[in-house]
Amino acid sequence: MTDHLLEVRNLSVDFDTVRGPVHAVRDVSWHLDRGECLAILGESGSGKSVSASAIMNLIDCPPGRIVSGEILFEGRDLLRASNEERRRLNGKRIAMIFQDPLSHLNPVYTVGAQIAEIMTAHGTAKAQARARTLELMNRVGIPEADDKIDAYPHQFSGGQRQRLMIAMALAMKPDILIADEPTTALDVTVQAQILALLEELQAETGMGLLLITHDLGVVAEIADRVVVMNGGRIVETGDAEQVYHNPTHPYTQKLIGAVPGTGEMATPLTATKPLLEVRNFGKDFGGFAALDQASFELFAGETVAIVGESGSGKSTLAKCLLRLIEPTTGEALYDGRDLVTMGDRDLYRMRRDIQMVFQDPTQSLNPRMTVGQIIGEAFAIHPDILAKDKRPARIRELLERVGLEADHIHRHPHQFSGGQRQRIAIARALALEPKILVCDEAVSALDVSIQAQVIALLEEIQNDLGLSYLFIAHDLPLVRDFAHRVIVMKDGRIVEQGPVRQIFDAPHEEYTRNLLASSLHPDPKVQAERRAARQEVTA
Amino acid sequence: MRAFLGKRALASLISLLGLIILVFFLSRLTGDPTSLYLPLDASLEARENFREINGLNDPLLVQFGRYMADLAVLDFGDSIRRSEPALDVVLRAFVWTLQLAAITMTLVTVAAIVIGSLAAFHVGGLFDRIATFFSLIGASAPDFWIAIVAIVTISLNVAFIPTSGTGTVWHWILPVGVLFIRPFGLILQVVRSSMITTLGAAYVKTARAKGVKNKSVIFVHALRNALLPVITVIGDQAAALLNGAVVVETIFGFPGVGKLMIDSILQRDFTVVLAAIFVTAIAIFVMNLIIDILYAVLDPRIRY
Structure with missing residues (x-):
């Protein structure tokens, strides 16, 4: 008989698809005890969320099928319990929070009603549930909870929504909290706050915390033990610190090796004449200054990173530069000419020199076009670049340039992985032989190991072609390894800019320091030290 | 909200005006009411007299000007056929149509939402397949055919269900039942x-x-979010019924606004046609x- 609070034994789950069964997880075993935090670490498609879904009875059968295994909660096999029995456990004994709190909260009900519902669903009286809801909202740090209890999810910020989800999950004082990528959609500073809250609440209640994540930094911050998954199997299990410092499985080694933030920082270029000079850029949206007095320069062959939290104006800046939206004030001198006042004809010329790679390659590539058509469209719009008969050969060359195969030309985007799609997007941008590439969170949607590959590709292209990058990102370790210079933005303004070394080693501004401090280091030891330092400050 | 309502009202007023103008002139194309109302051998004098009384002698534009001036004080004129204010005739019929539409749409809404939601809960299950099958048939079957078949098969065999007219609860069964089928099939799909x-x-x-x-998951969490496209279609279908279910009302001899409209067009009773269109347009706007x-x-x- 087992002593563990929760134990998954030899769990295998298949999903039936038109192409036959997919083995989502195979022979997975792990356990969780009271008061500890276990992290399941893996990249997309590794099956890291499947066992949690099986615990919560959230796998739709069909197409899902639990092939074998047991899930023992306090020694009882959940897979043999009736749906009604499992419903009574859900939310009461085992609760769960999810990645994207906006879509996981029902948009048409007040947050108060949704938090209270988890209690009334398990038999608490309505009035009592409302009182406890208020208490919980205060506990997770929602200001003016008395008023906010009757507000709707869209009236809260991303971080507050996750706090509300946590309040909801903890309402019945569960023995286990499952957190599925709880901070992935949040800004770094907010992520730090949410993780701190989770740690605090865990210490307070002694619940077991099961954390599902792709982020080694999150593991370092909060997990005691870690289970590493790849391709539906567990490749490594152990103490978080030990796994980070002495990974035994090649996959874990590769994963840890791919984490950015530990490489050599670039030295700034010595060029004197800027390729692009932006002065006093501003954009007003009906009285709201999304961008305010932004000035900076970009040199040939240089990577300038723009970092900042969501809503800081990073993307607005990029869109104004490409004139996808019109800036309200300011000028942008490219090659001595102002992009902002340029006429249509010049703008058409300019677009060729400044290209953009977007965040989500699934949405930015037309699903009905072949890769050849997607890349070839660039030539159709700017026919003077290349004679028609030479285009197919050039497209094949471009595909090979970005690490794909020439034969991929006839395939459609859905036949590629996320990383490959982003390579297609880069090939499309390169087709026009641009001088500047604006990458708007171009690697944010990719897994760490894929991210590293795409960054390596971008570096290689820069070395070969002398391209300049305007690299918009929220991931500071990534920027640290990749950029020559860094611009830090907040509330539409540039708060600080300088060489990457200066920004990361000696930031002038409090805001930058705070941003850097919130960024998580993948080494559990480093995070433990930082945590201790933080606690000293608060004490 | 107030600004929105004002804008909406103004836009509707403009389109209503356009509609009135269009119908006023187009209905004149059906011909001169005189030859319809007076006997074939009526004297020229009698015809002239009839035209004079009903204001049909003036040039069309003068008639139109007079009509609009009356309309400004909500005077729709008298029905030629019934010799009473056209608006009274229309409102009397409209009450019938309103009841028919309200009863039908309430039944349709409740049935489509409950059955549609349950079908969606187990997609591909037996219940879903049966519901989808019948809703497809319902959405595509022509109502005039169903109405006639219903008379033949039901009211001719079941003594207490009459073939047409009004008066008892039983008179409602067939019109409501026939009108129910199409919107039910359509809305269930949505x-x-x-x-x-x-x-x-x-x-x-x-x-x-x-x-x-599960009950709350379906009917509390999922349903309210699913209702937006549904009420769009419900509105659309209800508007069609408010306009008067012309075919069904005619087949069942139901004294609604649809039957009134088609009768008035055939009878060249222009004032009634215009008043009917005015009233239904307002109802649809509301x-x-x-x-x-x-x-x-x-x-x-x-x-x-």
Whole structure:
């Protein structure tokens, strides 16, 4: 008989698809005890969320099928319990929070009603549930909870929504909290706050915390033990610190090796004449200054990173530069000419020199076009670049340039992985032989190991072609390894800019320091030290 | 909200005006009422007299000017056929149509939402297949055919269900039943597909993780989110019924506004035609407004 609070034994789950069964997880075993935090670490498609879904009875059968295994909660096999029995456990004994709190909260009900519902669903009286809801909202740090209890999810910020989800999950004082990528959609500073809250609440209640994540930094911050998954199997299990410092499985080694933030920082270029000079850029949206007095320069062959939290104006800046939206004030001198006042004809010329790679390659590539058509469209719009008969050969060359195969030309985007799609997007941008590439969170949607590959590709292209990058990102370790210079933005303004070394080693501004401090280091030891330092400050 | 209502009212007024102008002149194309109302051998003098009384002698534009001037004080003129104010005739018929539409749409809404939601909960299951099968038949069967078949098969065999007319509760069975079928099939399809989307939404997953009962997951969490496209179609179908279910009302001899309209056109009773169009247009405007308000009630993110 087992002593563990929760134990998954030899769990295998298949999903039936038109192409036959997919083995989502195979022979997975792990356990969780009271008061500890276990992290399941893996990249997309590794099956890291499947066992949690099986615990919560959230796998739709069909197409899902639990092939074998047991899930023992306090020694009882959940897979043999009736749906009604499992419903009574859900939310009461085992609760769960999810990645994207906006879509996981029902948009048409007040947050108060949704938090209270988890209690009334398990038999608490309505009035009592409302009182406890208020208490919980205060506990997770929602200001003016008395008023906010009757507000709707869209009236809260991303971080507050996750706090509300946590309040909801903890309402019945569960023995286990499952957190599925709880901070992935949040800004770094907010992520730090949410993780701190989770740690605090865990210490307070002694619940077991099961954390599902792709982020080694999150593991370092909060997990005691870690289970590493790849391709539906567990490749490594152990103490978080030990796994980070002495990974035994090649996959874990590769994963840890791919984490950015530990490489050599670039030295700034010595060029004197800027390729692009932006002065006093501003954009007003009906009285709201999304961008305010932004000035900076970009040199040939240089990577300038723009970092900042969501809503800081990073993307607005990029869109104004490409004139996808019109800036309200300011000028942008490219090659001595102002992009902002340029006429249509010049703008058409300019677009060729400044290209953009977007965040989500699934949405930015037309699903009905072949890769050849997607890349070839660039030539159709700017026919003077290349004679028609030479285009197919050039497209094949471009595909090979970005690490794909020439034969991929006839395939459609859905036949590629996320990383490959982003390579297609880069090939499309390169087709026009641009001088500047604006990458708007171009690697944010990719897994760490894929991210590293795409960054390596971008570096290689820069070395070969002398391209300049305007690299918009929220991931500071990534920027640290990749950029020559860094611009830090907040509330539409540039708060600080300088060489990457200066920004990361000696930031002038409090805001930058705070941003850097919130960024998580993948080494559990480093995070433990930082945590201790933080606690000293608060004490 | 007030600005929104004002804008809506103004836009509707303009289109109503256009409609009146169009119908006023087009209805004249059906011919001169004189030859319809007076006997074939009526004297020229009598004809002249009839025209004079009904104001048909003036040039069309003068007639139109007079009509609009009267309309400004909500005087719709008298019915030639019935010799009473056209508006009274229309309102009397409209009350019948309103009842018919209200009863039918209430039944349709309740049935389509309940059955559609349950079908969506187990997509591909037996219940879903049966519901989808019948809704497809319902949505595509022509109502004049169903009406006639219903008379032949039901009212000729069941003594207490009359073939036409009004008077008892039993008189409502066939018109309501026949009018029910098409919107029911259509709305059920919309409910089903909309519910399939919302049942797959992330917040439904949250509800299940909270331990909420299936009944609440379906009818509290998923349904309210699924209703927006549904009420659009409900509004559309209700508007069609308010306009008067011309065919069904005629077949069952139901004294609604649809039957009145078709009769008045055939009888060249222009004032009644125009009044009927005016009244139904206002009703449809009000109903669209209710739909818009319902959007905002159902979804707190929608504000006007």
